[in-house]
Amino acid sequence: LNSFKIQITVRSLSYSALSPEQSLLSDQAKDVAHRAYAPYSHFRVGTAVALINGTIVTGSNQENAAYPSGMCAERVALYAVGAQYSGVTIKALAIFSLNNSATDHIISPCGACRQVMLQSERRQLSPIEIMLCGPDSVLILDSAECLLPLPFP
Numbered sequence: 400l401n402s403f404k405i406q407i408t409v410r411s412l413s414y415s416a417l418s419p420e421q422s423l424l425s426d427q428a429k430d431v432a433h434r435a436y437a438p439y440s441h442f443r444v445g446t447a448v449a450l451i452n453g454t455i456v457t458g459s460n461q462e463n464a465a466y467p468s469g470m471c472a473e474r475v476a477l478y479a480v481g482a483q484y485s486g487v488t489i490k491a492l493a494i495f496s497l498n499n500s501a502t503d504h505i506i507s508p509c510g511a512c513r514q515v516m517l518q519s520e521r522r523q524l525s526p527i528e529i530m531l532c533g534p535d536s537v538l539i540l541d542s543a544e545c546l547l548p549l550p551f552p
């Protein structure tokens with residue numbers, strides 16, 4: 400039998416158990432979700448990215464009448480990091496959706512964003528902590544790799 404198992408570790412923390420840096424990052428992700436432009440999906444998402452120099456870069460999803468022109472919060476934030484802080488190492492990335500309470504789900508990024516997160520991680524040769532912020536708790540992954548096993552390319 401030729402098979403193998405892929406395991407990832409996901410830590411679930413209450414908000415009170417977060418470090419001060421993690422708390423700040425999740426707060427920023429929540430704040431920026433309010434600035435999403437989502438008249439079509441009504442699914443508002445915020446992302447906050449912590450850089451090693453202490454800077455936090457945020458993004459929210461931006462939709463467009465020409466649907467494919469829209470962009471997820473995660474990529475808005477990561478591309479802003481690339482444009483404004485090229486070469487600065489990313490420490491952590493937090494994602495929050497205002498729709499969480501309605502669905503009671505913790506937000507999890509789409510496939511395209513997972514790919515972009517992973518490539519950011521590979522470019523900087525160090526892991527990015529991923530925080531998936533729900534209504535009551537946060538799932539923490541030590542690396543973007545955890546979100547995309549068997550990645551392209």
Ligand SMILES: [Zn+2]
Pocket residue numbers: 471472473474508509510511512513
């Ligand atoms: Zn996405």
